[in-house]
Amino acid sequence: MRTTLxxxxxxLAVLAEHCGRAGVNILGLQIFPGIEAVTDELVLSTxxxxxxxxxxxxxxxxxxxxxVVQSCTEAALGDQPTRYVQAARTILASPMSxxxxxxxxxxxxxxxxxxxxxxxxxxxxxxxxxQVQVRRTAAFTATEHARGSALADLVSxxxxxxxxxxxxxxxxxxRLGGGTTPEHVVDGDSISAVVDGVVVGLATVQASxxxxxxxxxxxxxxxxxxxxxxxxxxxxxxxxxxxxxRGAQEIVLTTRSDNQAVLPxxxxxxxxxxxxxxxxxxxxxxxxxxxxxxxA
Numbered sequence: 598m599r600t601t602l603x604x605x606x607x608x609l610a611v612l613a614e615h616c617g618r619a620g621v622n623i624l625g626l627q628i629f630p631g632i633e634a635v636t637d638e639l640v641l642s643t644x645x646x647x648x649x650x651x652x653x654x655x656x657x658x659x660x661x662x663x664x665v666v667q668s669c670t671e672a673a674l675g676d677q678p679t680r681y682v683q684a685a686r687t688i689l690a691s692p693m694s695x696x697x698x699x700x701x702x703x704x705x706x707x708x709x710x711x712x713x714x715x716x717x718x719x720x721x722x723x724x725x726x727x728q729v730q731v732r733r734t735a736a737f738t739a740t741e742h743a744r745g746s747a748l749a750d751l752v753s754x755x756x757x758x759x760x761x762x763x764x765x766x767x768x769x770x771x772r773l774g775g776g777t778t779p780e781h782v783v784d785g786d787s788i789s790a791v792v793d794g795v796v797v798g799l800a801t802v803q804a805s806x807x808x809x810x811x812x813x814x815x816x817x818x819x820x821x822x823x824x825x826x827x828x829x830x831x832x833x834x835x836x837x838x839x840x841x842x843r844g845a846q847e848i849v850l851t852t853r854s855d856n857q858a859v860l861p862x863x864x865x866x867x868x869x870x871x872x873x874x875x876x877x878x879x880x881x882x883x884x885x886x887x888x889x890x891x892x893a
Contacts, residue, residue, distance in 0.1 A: 598641055598652060599735045600661035601634045608660060609637065615659035620644045621652070625674050629738035634662075636738050640673045665735040681744065688752055693860055693879065695752045696729050696872055702748075703741060705733040722749040725756065725864040727881070728871045756861055779828055781835055783891065786843065788835050790819070790828050797823040800836035802843055811846035812882070829858065830866040835891060837868065837883060842890035850881045 602608040616623055625640035643652055649666040656664045684702045688695055699722065700706055717732040722745050729749070737745075779790040779797065790798035798819040805813055815836055819829045840848045852859055859881055863870050870883040 598656060598667075599636060599638045599663075599665045600656050601631075601636050601663045602661055604631065604633055604635050608635070612637075612656065612659040612661060615655055616641070619655055621647075621655065627677060629740045631739065636736075640669065663736065667734075685748065685751060688748065689755060692752045692755050693856065695724065695748070696731065699729065699745060699748060700731045703731060703733065703737070703745070704735075705731040720745055722746060724749050724752045724860065724872075727860060727863055727869065730871065730873070756864060779831070781831070783839065786839070788832060788839060790823075790832055792823070798828045798832050800832040800839075802836060802840045802845070802848070811844070813840045813843065813845040813848055815840065815848045815850055817850065824858065827865065829862045833862060833866045833868065833883075834888075837885045838888050838891035841885040841888050846886045847882050847884045850883070852879050 600612075602612065613623060621644070622642040623639055624642055627638040629636040629638070641652065649668075652666045653664045656666075680702060684698050687698050699720075703720065705720070715734055717734055718736040719730055719732045720737045720742060722729045722731075731745075779792050782789045782791055786803070787799060787801040789796045798817075800815060800817040803814040803816060805811075817829065817832055817836065819832070837848055850859065856879060859879060860872065863881060863883065868883050870881050873880045873882075
């Protein structure tokens with residue numbers, strides 16, 4: 598249960614007294630300080646037959662405002678600093694898991710807003726130039742925004758270090774030697790990266806599969822032997838411009854959640870985007886409306 602209490606001595610004691618009289622046991626407490634009000638998150642054990650509405654009314658009678666109640670398990674009693682350390686370890690091991698880890702950490706969702714559902718608060722975090730959004734019914738506190746931003750900075754640092762290390766680690770034999778530059782060939786809705794007559798990368802703008810014709814799916818692949826050389830980033834920029842010339846306002850890339858190449862590729866291309874992780878599917882939406890269309 599989350600509620601906002603006035604920042605004055607005894608406010609929390611009044612809430613505790615009301616809970617005690619009703620037979621509601623306070624098992625856990627987090628306090629998020631504010632200027633004029635304090636947000637408290639409590640884990641409560643209620644008598645049999647109690648529901649969310651009864652608990653909310655109890656808290657409101659004790660002076661609570663903006664009350665949000667939802668059921669939980671014993672996992673809600675886990676130590677919060679430990680949860681953040683574990684989240685950081687997971688992100689360090691797999692930076693692409695960031696949206697899912699943050700959503701779980703803040704009891705939020707990474708999926709789009711349900712237009713028929715209750716109003717939700719949105720926390721928007723930036724990794725490089727990529728925006729990650731998580732949302733939930735309970736408002737995010739300033740403390741949580743600061744924690745989320747710190748984790749986003751961690752991911753940015755890890756990805757930057759990974760790109761730097763990768764550039765150093767690439768052996769001379771894998772570089773494009775002799776000043777060779779892949780030729781990018783446009784064929785209809787596709788762009789190929791060609792080296793010595795061999796296609797080493799391909800990006801294709803597909804027909805919109807949603808009700809929004811301005812969002813065009815893009816399929817992009819680079820031959821494994823030619824990856825980590827900037828070909829994917831260059832293809833992404835060119836296919837985004839091609840999609841714009843076809844009337845698109847944004848492109849949508851969909852891949853596996855364990856694909857470690859997507860986010861670095863978007864960042865290396867210098868493009869802004871929004872990333873969402875749902876189950877085993879990673880989706881990146883990149884606006885293209887401000888790009889210069891690719892010449893026909």
